[in-house]
Amino acid sequence: MKRILAILVEDRPGVLTRVSGLFSRRGYNIQNIAVGRTVEPGVSRMTVTLDADRVTVEQIVKQLNKLVNILKVSDLTEEPSVGRELMLLKVKAEPEKRSGIQQMVSTFRAKIIDVSPDSMIVEVTGDETKLQAFMLVMQEFGIKEIAATGNIALLRGARTTRETKGG
Amino acid sequence: MKMNGAQMVLACLEAEGVEVVFGYPGGAVLTLYDEIFKKGLPHILTRHEQGAAHAADGYARASGKTGVVIATSGPGATNLVTGLATAYMDSIPLVAITGQVARPAIGTDAFQEADITGITLPITKHNYLLTELRELPRIFKEAFYIAGTGRKGPVLIDLPKDLQAEAGDFLYPKKVEMPTYRPTYEGHSGQINKAAAAIHKAKKPLLYSGGGVISSGAHTELLEFSRCVRIPVTTTLTGLGSIPHTYDYYLGMPGMHGTFAANHALNAADLIIAVGARFDDRVTSRLDSFAVGAQVIHIDIDPAEIGKNVAAAIPIVGDVKMVLQELIKILKPGDTEAWCEQVKAWKKERPIRFAQSADAPLKPQYVISELYRLAGGDTIITTDVGQHQMWAAQYYALDKPRTFISSGGLGTMGFGFPAAIGAQMAFPKRTVICVSGDGSFQMNLQELATASCHKLPVKVAIINNQYLGMVRQWQEFFYGGRYSQTCLAGSPDFVKLAEAYGVLGLRASTAADVQAVIETALRTSGPVVMDFQVDPQENVLPMVAPNTPIVEMIGGDAL
Numbered sequence: 181m182k183r184i185l186a187i188l189v190e191d192r193p194g195v196l197t198r199v200s201g202l203f204s205r206r207g208y209n210i211q212n213i214a215v216g217r218t219v220e221p222g223v224s225r226m227t228v229t230l231d232a233d234r235v236t237v238e239q240i241v242k243q244l245n246k247l248v249n250i251l252k253v254s255d256l257t258e259e260p261s262v263g264r265e266l267m268l269l270k271v272k273a274e275p276e277k278r279s280g281i282q283q284m285v286s287t288f289r290a291k292i293i294d295v296s297p298d299s300m301i302v303e304v305t306g307d308e309t310k311l312q313a314f315m316l317v318m319q320e321f322g323i324k325e326i327a328a329t330g331n332i333a334l335l336r337g338a339r340t341t342r343e344t345k346g347g
Numbered sequence: 348m349k350m351n352g353a354q355m356v357l358a359c360l361e362a363e364g365v366e367v368v369f370g371y372p373g374g375a376v377l378t379l380y381d382e383i384f385k386k387g388l389p390h391i392l393t394r395h396e397q398g399a400a401h402a403a404d405g406y407a408r409a410s411g412k413t414g415v416v417i418a419t420s421g422p423g424a425t426n427l428v429t430g431l432a433t434a435y436m437d438s439i440p441l442v443a444i445t446g447q448v449a450r451p452a453i454g455t456d457a458f459q460e461a462d463i464t465g466i467t468l469p470i471t472k473h474n475y476l477l478t479e480l481r482e483l484p485r486i487f488k489e490a491f492y493i494a495g496t497g498r499k500g501p502v503l504i505d506l507p508k509d510l511q512a513e514a515g516d517f518l519y520p521k522k523v524e525m526p527t528y529r530p531t532y533e534g535h536s537g538q539i540n541k542a543a544a545a546i547h548k549a550k551k552p553l554l555y556s557g558g559g560v561i562s563s564g565a566h567t568e569l570l571e572f573s574r575c576v577r578i579p580v581t582t583t584l585t586g587l588g589s590i591p592h593t594y595d596y597y598l599g600m601p602g603m604h605g606t607f608a609a610n611h612a613l614n615a616a617d618l619i620i621a622v623g624a625r626f627d628d629r630v631t632s633r634l635d636s637f638a639v640g641a642q643v644i645h646i647d648i649d650p651a652e653i654g655k656n657v658a659a660a661i662p663i664v665g666d667v668k669m670v671l672q673e674l675i676k677i678l679k680p681g682d683t684e685a686w687c688e689q690v691k692a693w694k695k696e697r698p699i700r701f702a703q704s705a706d707a708p709l710k711p712q713y714v715i716s717e718l719y720r721l722a723g724g725d726t727i728i729t730t731d732v733g734q735h736q737m738w739a740a741q742y743y744a745l746d747k748p749r750t751f752i753s754s755g756g757l758g759t760m761g762f763g764f765p766a767a768i769g770a771q772m773a774f775p776k777r778t779v780i781c782v783s784g785d786g787s788f789q790m791n792l793q794e795l796a797t798a799s800c801h802k803l804p805v806k807v808a809i810i811n812n813q814y815l816g817m818v819r820q821w822q823e824f825f826y827g828g829r830y831s832q833t834c835l836a837g838s839p840d841f842v843k844l845a846e847a848y849g850v851l852g853l854r855a856s857t858a859a860d861v862q863a864v865i866e867t868a869l870r871t872s873g874p875v876v877m878d879f880q881v882d883p884q885e886n887v888l889p890m891v892a893p894n895t896p897i898v899e900m901i902g903g904d905a906l
């Protein structure tokens with residue numbers, strides 16, 4: 181099952197290596213990992229998406245909690261949360277195809293952010309299913325390149341990750 | 348007060364009460380060694396950094412204090428790797444200090460540069476690369492704190508050469524402030540109550556205890572627990588010594604080379620109380636047939652151990668000593684009489700046994716039991732890894748914690764002798780015997796020079812079977828007797844070898860020689876190497892074949 185972990189870490193050199201090293205060392209497969217800042221100075225947030233059963237995730241969370249630089253690990257899968265990923269797609273866009281692309285872009289509430297004589301860059305955000313669907317549509321025009329952030333997520337409502345229970 | 352980085356290190360070690368360090372110098376720690384010289388800090392120069400790491404480990408296991416090891420950058424640091432991994436697997440508190448190339452040279456493949464924090468990431472509890480002198484006191488404080496608290500383990504501090512010479516202000520912090528590191532010591536009272544109720548109800552309860560009992564100093568509580576509710580105990584390899592061997596309800600070691608009683612008790616129990624033990628595969632063997640009828644109470648300071656291999660119905664996270672103290676207060680004995688009789692019968696009818704007749708080749712088990720008979724219970728035993736290790740575990744009767752020092756988790760050949768040097772440093776007056784193998788001893792025999800020049804009276808008993816015996820045994824049992832690369836022909840004459848280092852060498856080739864050799868060794872005030880030339884064909888029995896149920900014991904029924 182797909183799981184989403186939010187991990188708050190001290191912003192120290194090597195923390196990312198410690199976390200990703202733990203995943204590979206113990207044989208857990210990460211689908212993607214996104215790292216960025218938080219409102220607290222010196223604290224970063226990592227969002228890890230992985231495929232694992234409940235027992236495995238419990239073990240992962242416990243092992244993560246043992247890393248000295250980790251402040252908080254929270255399994256968002258069991259809670260109501262919203263997740264988004266940002267993706268940039270460079271698509272082939274010969275003049276005769278542009279209106280077709282534009283139509284899809286507006287259907288998906290995406291955005292064209294760069295145009296050249298025969299290509300465009302499109303920006304799209306959403307959850308995994310939406311991005312999958314958008315990629316499928318864009319494939320018809322020809323995708324030259326993709327850059328994606330990986331999934332990031334927050335709990336719904338007023339509660340913060342810090343306020344969840346566990347480590 | 349202004350000090351340079353090296354002086355600060357010495358001041359930190361002093362503040363932590365460090366009495367001795369083990370190490371080996373080199374270019375990147377010259378400034379540090381200069382301060383060691385000036386301050387006269389007791390330092391044991393080993394002949395290999397691996398030896399220094401194991402010696403610090405042996406010191407820690409024997410004394411309960413944190414061991415300290417120092418090495419230079421690059422090859423010095425990488426030579427610590429096996430020692431750190433050994434300590435990590437058995438949760439032994441160490442602080443390793445390595446030199447690093449000067450800060451401006453880091454990342455340039457400079458001479459003797461190695462990314463030792465990267466290399467040791469998976470085999471240390473935590474590690475640091477120091478880049479700012481002002482952080483030195485805090486990092487040392489944290490390092491000792493992390494190493495010696497919670498589930499203990501090795502911590503490494505990488506110290507660039509230029510930082511050792513840089514001057515700055517020194518103030519050692521009184522307290523550690525680490526919001527991200529807070530071990531849980533007190534067990535949850537609700538869980539403790541639940542555990543007590545389950546224990547009261549159980550008809551066939553069993554205490555299964557491990558190295559955590561020794562680490563937290565809970566041996567008295569463990570015995571009291573077992574006594575007051577009449578529950579038999581089995582202890583893992585790293586837990587040996589936490590229960591006196593003379594205790595009625597002590598069943599010995601479980602697992603691959605465990606006793607009949609311990610394995611059958613695990614198999615038949617309706618409640619297993621795991622105390623500071625981690626259900627290692629050498630204990631459980633095949634998991635899907637392990638203790639299927641038992642409910643599990645698992646007490647451990649490391650939450651990640653609970654439920655890792657075996658599901659726990661009642662998990663209790665906490666320091667085992669504190670949890671046992673709380674439990675003892677509320678325990679009510681249940682009806683375990685029939686069970687205790689059963690277990691005692693197993694113990695009596697199926698003990699681990701061997702036979703030594705006068706004209707038969709010398710049996711290794713006989714050597715171990717003679718060592719015990721003559722050296723007694725206050726002795727500290729260290730072992731290497733292989734058959735001799737298992738015979739030592741089976742036949743050296745122990746009464747006290749911290750008297751059996753062995754690499755359990757990693758199974759490191761070459762551990763025993765340097766660990767004995769460390770243990771002897773912790774207890775200069777006690778007898779320290781390293782039970783080694785002819786293979787293992789050759790992995791760190793260079794430390795004979797260390798023992799010799801420091802006049803450390805370590806006694807090495809080489810169980811010389813001319814083979815990598817444990818591997819040979821597996822080849823005999825499971826690989827059609829094809830002894831691929833396990834014959835140790837060409838080993839040195841260990842008596843002459845000892846003599847070359849100025850160490851007394853003795854040899855016993857028959858059972859009749861054994862007593863005199865051991866007595867001479869024990870009478871000798873310096874180090875001794877005893878070469879026991881034993882039957883090369885002897886196997887460690889009983890044995891549970893890998894991945895089979897623990898009650899299917901080869902040699903278990905024949906005994």
Ligand SMILES: Cc1ncc(C[n+]2csc(CCOP(=O)(O)OP(=O)(O)O)c2C)c(N)n1
Nearest residue numbers: 733734735758760784785786787815816817
């Ligand atoms: C460093 C290391 N290398 C290899 C092994 C694998 N191994 C386990 S036991 C053993 C044989 C040990 O031989 P010896 O020290 O003579 O002990 P014996 O089994 O003969 O008593 C070997 C090679 C190991 N445990 N450690």
Ligand SMILES: [Mg+2]
Nearest residue numbers: 784785814816
């Ligand atoms: Mg051997």
